[in-house]
Amino acid sequence: AQKVTQAQTEISVVEKEDVTLDCVYETRDTTYYLFWYKQPPSGELVFLIRRNSFDEQNEISGRYSWNFQKSTSSFNFTITASQVVDSAVYFCALSEAHTGGFKTIFGAGTRLFVKA
Amino acid sequence: IAGITQAPTSQILAAGRRMTLRCTQDMRHNAMYWYRQDLGLGLRLIHYSNTAGTTGKGEVPDGYSVSRANTDDFPLTLASAVPSQTSVYFCASSRSGGNTGELFFGEGSRLTVL
Numbered sequence: 001a002q003k004v005t006q007a008q009t010e011i012s013v014v015e016k017e018d019v020t021l022d023c024v025y026e027t028r029d030t031t032y033y034l035f036w037y038k039q040p041p042s043g044e045l046v047f048l049i050r051r052n053s054f055d056e057q058n059e060i061s062g063r064y065s066w067n068f069q070k071s072t073s074s075f076n077f078t079i080t081a082s083q084v085v086d087s088a089v090y091f092c093a094l095s096e097a098h099t100g101g102f103k104t105i106f107g108a109g110t111r112l113f114v115k116a
Numbered sequence: 117i118a119g120i121t122q123a124p125t126s127q128i129l130a131a132g133r134r135m136t137l138r139c140t141q142d143m144r145h146n147a148m149y150w151y152r153q154d155l156g157l158g159l160r161l162i163h164y165s166n167t168a169g170t171t172g173k174g175e176v177p178d179g180y181s182v183s184r185a186n187t188d189d190f191p192l193t194l195a196s197a198v199p200s201q202t203s204v205y206f207c208a209s210s211r212s213g214g215n216t217g218e219l220f221f222g223e224g225s226r227l228t229v230l
Contacts, residue, residue, distance in 0.1 A: 009156070035218065045159075045206065047218035091158060093219075102166075104149070104210075104219060105175060108158035 002027055004094050006107035013082050014115050021077040021110045023092030029053075034068065034075045035093040035104070045091075051075065082114045118142050122207050122222035129197050129229050137192040137225050139207035147210045148190040149174075149219065150182060152203040159206065165190055197229045 003026040013019045025034065036048040049059065051068050059066050063080045079086055089111045095104040123138045141148065146167045151159040151174075161174030165184040179201060181193045190209075194201055204226050208219040 006158075037219075043204075043224060045208075045219075045221040047220075050218060093159075102147075103161060103164055103172070103174065105161055106151070106159040108156060 002094055002096055002103070002105050004092050004105060004107035006090075006092055006110050008110045009108070010111045010113065012113040012115065015084060016081050018078060018080050019082050019112065019114075021079075021090050021092075021112070023075045023077065023107060025073050025075065025092070025094045027073075027094060027096050029096040031097060033095040033102075033104075035095065036066065036075075036077050037091045037093060037106075039089040039091065039109070041088070048077075048090075079112075082112075084114050084116050087112055087114045119220055120207055120209060120222035122205075122225045124225060125223070126226040127228070129227060131198055131229055133197050135194045135197055135227070137194075137205055137207075137227070139190045139192070139222060140188050141190075141207075141209045141220075142188065143209060143211075143220065144187060145209035145211055145220070146187070148184065149208045149210075150180070150190070150192045151206045151208065152176065152201075153206060153224070154203050162192065162205075194227075197227075199229045201227065202229045203227060 005024045032053045034051045038046045065078045067076045089109045091109045092107045095102045120141045149164045150162040153159050160176045163182040165171045168187045204224045206224050207222040
């Protein structure tokens, strides 16, 4: 069964600190996709990254980096030198195949507060 | 650029009433989804459609129905609303039926059932 666990409900950091958001997933499929989305206080959902199950290479995009480890079923997200604008709820998501297509499910989200 | 349009933006509804949340996309995406967002529970998939004419159940389908008569529209109906259906509802679409790509979301519909 599909499951995504984000154990951290809320994290509070001071600006310029590094912060890692954890994501652990469960799936029986060998082909699947992992995502991170950001939901700022304005409420919209913004796509950040997609990873497929065959590509464990870590990725860096500016201050954001992602660590995908199949051995531990984790897809963690690190923000380096956090800024107040990073304050948001972050969702990890898993997409796997079902009859007729794919379904994407989300974790409960981690609310990040970055204080000036 | 419209993307995904949801209506209404917000609605207060008496329990027992029927309600349809509308969702329209202009990106010609094959796949569409309905999620509900509740504090502490994240986004939960209600129903999905991988292509026009087909629908499937998500994690929390009870009390909801959907239809997909064409590519662009994916309405969500609450046949007889109950207070536990108070939530923010997000419609989403993705580029392919395989859903290997990102989800594009509407701005959400806030529904309060009294």
